[in-house]
Amino acid sequence: VFENVAAAPADVIFALTADYQADPNTSKVNLGVGAYRTEEGKPWVLPVVHKADKILVDDEYLDHEYLPILGLKKFRDASAKLVLGADSNAIAEGRVGSAQCISGTGAVYTGAHFLSKHYPFKGAACYISKPTWANHRAIFEGVGIPVLEYPYWDPATKGLDLKGMLGAMENAPSGSIFLLHPCAHNPTGVDPTLEQWKQIADVMEAKGHFTFFDTAYQGFASGSLDKDAASIRYFVERGFEMFIAQSFSKNFGLYSERAGNLTVVARTPEIKNTIESQIAKAQRAVISNPPAYGSRVVSLVLNDEKLYGEWTENLATMANRIIAMRQALFDELKKLGTPGTWNHIVDQIGMFSFTGLTTPQVKVLKEKYHVYLTDNGRISMAGLNTKNVEYFAQAVDDVVRN
Numbered sequence: 088v089f090e091n092v093a094a095a096p097a098d099v100i101f102a103l104t105a106d107y108q109a110d111p112n113t114s115k116v117n118l119g120v121g122a123y124r125t126e127e128g129k130p131w132v133l134p135v136v137h138k139a140d141k142i143l144v145d146d147e148y149l150d151h152e153y154l155p156i157l158g159l160k161k162f163r164d165a166s167a168k169l170v171l172g173a174d175s176n177a178i179a180e181g182r183v184g185s186a187q188c189i190s191g192t193g194a195v196y197t198g199a200h201f202l203s204k205h206y207p208f209k210g211a212a213c214y215i216s217k218p219t220w221a222n223h224r225a226i227f228e229g230v231g232i233p234v235l236e237y238p239y240w241d242p243a244t245k246g247l248d249l250k251g252m253l254g255a256m257e258n259a260p261s262g263s264i265f266l267l268h269p270c271a272h273n274p275t276g277v278d279p280t281l282e283q284w285k286q287i288a289d290v291m292e293a294k295g296h297f298t299f300f301d302t303a304y305q306g307f308a309s310g311s312l313d314k315d316a317a318s319i320r321y322f323v324e325r326g327f328e329m330f331i332a333q334s335f336s337k338n339f340g341l342y343s344e345r346a347g348n349l350t351v352v353a354r355t356p357e358i359k360n361t362i363e364s365q366i367a368k369a370q371r372a373v374i375s376n377p378p379a380y381g382s383r384v385v386s387l388v389l390n391d392e393k394l395y396g397e398w399t400e401n402l403a404t405m406a407n408r409i410i411a412m413r414q415a416l417f418d419e420l421k422k423l424g425t426p427g428t429w430n431h432i433v434d435q436i437g438m439f440s441f442t443g444l445t446t447p448q449v450k451v452l453k454e455k456y457h458v459y460l461t462d463n464g465r466i467s468m469a470g471l472n473t474k475n476v477e478y479f480a481q482a483v484d485d486v487v488r489n
């Protein structure tokens with residue numbers, strides 16, 4: 088019965104990882120997936136997570152019962168507090184709801200699915216940044232919401248195209264949905280300043296657009312968890328209703344545990360309750376209830392002052408190594424006199440750098456140098472270390488010159 092089904096293309100990021108793993112070359116470098124690596128190029132179990140693992144397994148009686156449909160309450164509450172701030176008025180007013188989801192992807196999906204069923208502006212499109220994480224388009228299209236793009240990256244300045252972004256917001260029909268990256272934009276590493284966020288909020292408010300934040304890198308951008316959430320908190324202060332998808336894959340290194348949260352800032356506690364009830368109904372039909380382990384780890388750490396302090400230190404370790412690699416790559420390219428400007432490597436923030444390398448150049452990097460990165464020229468800075476940065480810079484120098 089399925090002989091006429093067309094094969095789907097492989098996912099670019101996961102296909103890159105598979106290609107990298109299959110490559111026997113010993114000089115190979117994986118700058119594809121956004122996953123933290125140590126100086127030795129190995130995955131890192133955060134020491135605080137290791138500690139939490141032990142506490143959970145040894146000290147607490149770890150049962151394997153179902154979680155409630157919306158997930159672990161203390162995880163959901165701590166996630167909302169982390170992103171909105173402990174002193175959030177919206178939380179105090181009881182109009183912040185949440186659902187534990189299958190990490191960031193699940194949180195975006197859950198919010199998108201809710202909008203596809205209940206958003207009053209029928210036919211409204213979701214605007215995503217150009218470029219953005221590829222899954223954004225797939226998720227919204229998957230639930231039947233049309234997807235359009237707003238300008239974001241300016242290739243000329245290798246920075247933010249604020250004028251283009253604001254223009255698209257002005258021109259979009261009122262009540263459109265805008266998917267925004269609050270910090271450490273994926274893939275560009277370019278964020279609006281707080282002053283620019285104010286201008287964005289002005290247009291979003293004037294046009295009555297709906298705000299959907301996706302935050303997967305809190306703790307990787309400014310070096311402060313609070314500052315990395317400043318754009319979101321500013322929007323909340325101004326009274327926006329919004330969805331916020333949160334992932335703990337990167338900042339807890341819990342990639343495979345799928346710990347995420349959808350935080351809902353509603354106009355009133357009653358509306359919040361209604362939204363949660365609909366999300367619970369939908370969640371029951373898709374995953375029944377979320378997996379427990381990752382949320383137990385996150386909840387334990389976020390709700391314990393001492394462990395929380397250790398977590399921020401672990402985050403700083405990751406963020407600082409990435410910053411050091413930005414500098415090292417920049418220095419190597421300078422040393423080689425590689426044509427072009429490379430300041431953006433050090434100016435961009437978060438886990439990624441949008442190098443400006445073209446798709447044909449990326450192809451040569453892969454085929455000749457065994458360096459794996461996405462076709463759009465994005466590199467995961469975490470894949471670089473003191474042992475491979477010179478090799479990578481030389482490879483870049485070669486493809487840029489030839």
Ligand code: LMR
Nearest residue numbers: 100119120121122220273
């Ligand atoms: C990435 O952008 O590399 C990560 O968010 C991994 C993923 O799920 O695509």
